[in-house]
Amino acid sequence: MIRLVDVHKRFGENVVLDGVDFDVQRGETVSLLGPSGVGKSVLLKHINGLIHPDWGEVFVDGQQVPLLPRKELQQLRTKIGYVFQFGALFDSMSVFDNIKLGITDPECAGDDHYCRMRVQECIDLVNLSPMTAGKYPADLSGGMKKRVGIARAIAGKPTYLLYDEPTSGLDPVNADIIDALIQKLQGELGVTSVVVSHDVRGSFRVGNRIALLTDGKIRKVGTADELRDSEDQAVRQFLERDFGSAVVG
Amino acid sequence: MTEERWRLSQAYRIPLEGVEKLDLRRYAGRMFLLGATHVGRIAYMVFEIFRGLGEWRIWLPRTWEQAYQVGVGSLFIVFLTAGFAGGVTSLQAGYQFTGTIPVYFAAGVITQSLILELGPVLTGLILAGRVGARYAAELGTMRVTEQIDALESLGRSTVSHLIIPRVLAGTLMLPVLVIFADAIGILSGWMAARHTLDISNYDFVYGARYFFRPYDLWYSMVKALFFGVAVTLVPCYMGMNTGKGAEGVGKATTAAVVSSSVLILAIDAILSELLL
Ligand SMILES: Nc1ncnc2c1ncn2[C@@H]1O[C@H](COP(=O)(O)OP(=O)(O)OP(=O)(O)O)[C@@H](O)[C@H]1O
Ligand SMILES: [Mg+2]
Numbered sequence: 298m299i300r301l302v303d304v305h306k307r308f309g310e311n312v313v314l315d316g317v318d319f320d321v322q323r324g325e326t327v328s329l330l331g332p333s334g335v336g337k338s339v340l341l342k343h344i345n346g347l348i349h350p351d352w353g354e355v356f357v358d359g360q361q362v363p364l365l366p367r368k369e370l371q372q373l374r375t376k377i378g379y380v381f382q383f384g385a386l387f388d389s390m391s392v393f394d395n396i397k398l399g400i401t402d403p404e405c406a407g408d409d410h411y412c413r414m415r416v417q418e419c420i421d422l423v424n425l426s427p428m429t430a431g432k433y434p435a436d437l438s439g440g441m442k443k444r445v446g447i448a449r450a451i452a453g454k455p456t457y458l459l460y461d462e463p464t465s466g467l468d469p470v471n472a473d474i475i476d477a478l479i480q481k482l483q484g485e486l487g488v489t490s491v492v493v494s495h496d497v498r499g500s501f502r503v504g505n506r507i508a509l510l511t512d513g514k515i516r517k518v519g520t521a522d523e524l525r526d527s528e529d530q531a532v533r534q535f536l537e538r539d540f541g542s543a544v545v546g
Numbered sequence: 547m548t549e550e551r552w553r554l555s556q557a558y559r560i561p562l563e564g565v566e567k568l569d570l571r572r573y574a575g576r577m578f579l580l581g582a583t584h585v586g587r588i589a590y591m592v593f594e595i596f597r598g599l600g601e602w603r604i605w606l607p608r609t610w611e612q613a614y615q616v617g618v619g620s621l622f623i624v625f626l627t628a629g630f631a632g633g634v635t636s637l638q639a640g641y642q643f644t645g646t647i648p649v650y651f652a653a654g655v656i657t658q659s660l661i662l663e664l665g666p667v668l669t670g671l672i673l674a675g676r677v678g679a680r681y682a683a684e685l686g687t688m689r690v691t692e693q694i695d696a697l698e699s700l701g702r703s704t705v706s707h708l709i710i711p712r713v714l715a716g717t718l719m720l721p722v723l724v725i726f727a728d729a730i731g732i733l734s735g736w737m738a739a740r741h742t743l744d745i746s747n748y749d750f751v752y753g754a755r756y757f758f759r760p761y762d763l764w765y766s767m768v769k770a771l772f773f774g775v776a777v778t779l780v781p782c783y784m785g786m787n788t789g790k791g792a793e794g795v796g797k798a799t800t801a802a803v804v805s806s807s808v809l810i811l812a813i814d815a816i817l818s819e820l821l822l
């Protein structure tokens with residue numbers, strides 16, 4: 298379970314999060330929508346402690362993330378897969394080694410046979426060709442990097458997955474494959490996920506609930522239907538712009 | 547959020563903006579605080595390094611890779627520098643040692659200045675440029691492309707993956723390189739001295755041995771060890787704390803080379819005072 302309570306964050310004068318309350322139940326997938334630059338990535342980084350809140354509380358598994366000592370935080374992070382918006386692949390390592398580093402359990406990581414199988418499996422899951430394993434991040438396209446990033450995040454079989462725009466920059470076919478993967482991980486392994494996206498259509502498909510972040514606050518949380526029926530002007534505006542009147546109207 | 551909470555949350559920051567007019571006392575105060583912050587944070591990094599030493603399974607193989615790059619990679623430039631340093635010292639000794647001073651004194655001057663000063667300091671400065679710049683740029687790029695965040699997000703320790711191998715590799719390899727530098731420097735000094743001073747091999751060896759104390763070699767190694775820490779620790783710190791974008795990496799790299807070079811000279815002065 299993930300829970301943010303009254304989280305505030307600002308960088309200098311720039312107030313990014315201004316009292317965010319947000320929660321994700323066990324086994325649930327919540328899509329996080331919001332305009333560019335509103336602080337979606339910043340919110341996501343609070344969950345695995347890459348960014349500390351100025352004020353407020355962040356709980357994962359009932360533990361206060363910003364207050365965790367180093368070892369406990371590392372332990373918790375091995376259970377939280379994070380897909381970075383721009384891949385953040387280790388560019389001095391091959392794709393194979395990148396994904397292998399995602400295998401966080403020390404025993405599994407020490408077992409070469411297991412690692413090879415698991416890396417291959419993850420490469421298949423994100424629909425990359427097996428040849429990719431030997432390449433370096435600099436030789437990959439943007440969409441391929443993104444998928445390697447996803448493979449690295451899932452390699453350690455985490456119980457939480459935080460996706461920062463997993464499908465942006467992907468063609469429709471691969472975007473669908475990633476959406477299906479997110480649903481599959483949730484369905485088969487009971488992974489709890491947060492999916493940040495601009496893509497309203499995709500978010501409605503993968504999310505059990507959808508949250509809209511505007512002006513540093515969660516403006517609205519609800520199921521797809523609840524959001525569609527919302528009278529809130531900001532919500533309607535956001536959906537209409539991205540979704541077209543066909544669904545909203 | 548109330549102003550009170552906001553002030554609390556920001557209390558640890560040191561305000562650098564908002565200087566309306568140049569007030570030397572305020573400026574000096576700020577600089578002192580900034581310097582103290584850096585020193586404090588580097589000290590904390592050292593503490594983290596010692597704490598991370600337990601994870602030897604992670605840092606040991608990476609240390610080998612780095613040590614190879616630092617050691618073998620720097621051999622040529624270190625040979626070149628030490629060769630020139632030895633030769634030039636010899637030429638200048640030849641210029642000064644005229645008249646009544648016994649010629650074997652020159653051999654002592656040449657070997658001693660190489661072992662005590664030129665070998666370690668020149669090698670240190672070369673490595674500040676070669677290794678320090680590289681480490682700051684590498685880690686800085688990893689910082690701005692979120693690779694360091696990615697490593698942390700996998701529950702890995704950045705200290706044992708990135709910092710310990712680099713600091714250890716530099717610290718171990720610098721004394722080795724200094725041994726080579728001392729040897730090459732003395733050899734080229736010897737060769738040059740035979741021409742400029744007309745010194746016989748016997749006199750050179752006699753002079754070198756007459757002034758030599760084994761303690762000098764130890765001193766050279768201790769210096770090298772300290773310089774090794776300076777040219778790796780400071781750049782690693784700068785790289786890890788890089789600002790935004792390409793400009794941030796550039797600034798971190800410059801700062802790393804400048805501050806580790808200055809640090810080498812400062813350590814040099816302090817150790818000369820303490821150990822000689
Ligand atoms: N490390 C940082 N230092 C200073 N400001 C930051 C930092 N990280 C983010 N910001 C600021 O926080 C705001 C929100 O950034 P964030 O990356 O979370 O946006 P986003 O919602 O993810 O946008 P996008 O959809 O374009 O990725 C931006 O105004 C950004 O400038
Ligand atoms: Mg973002």
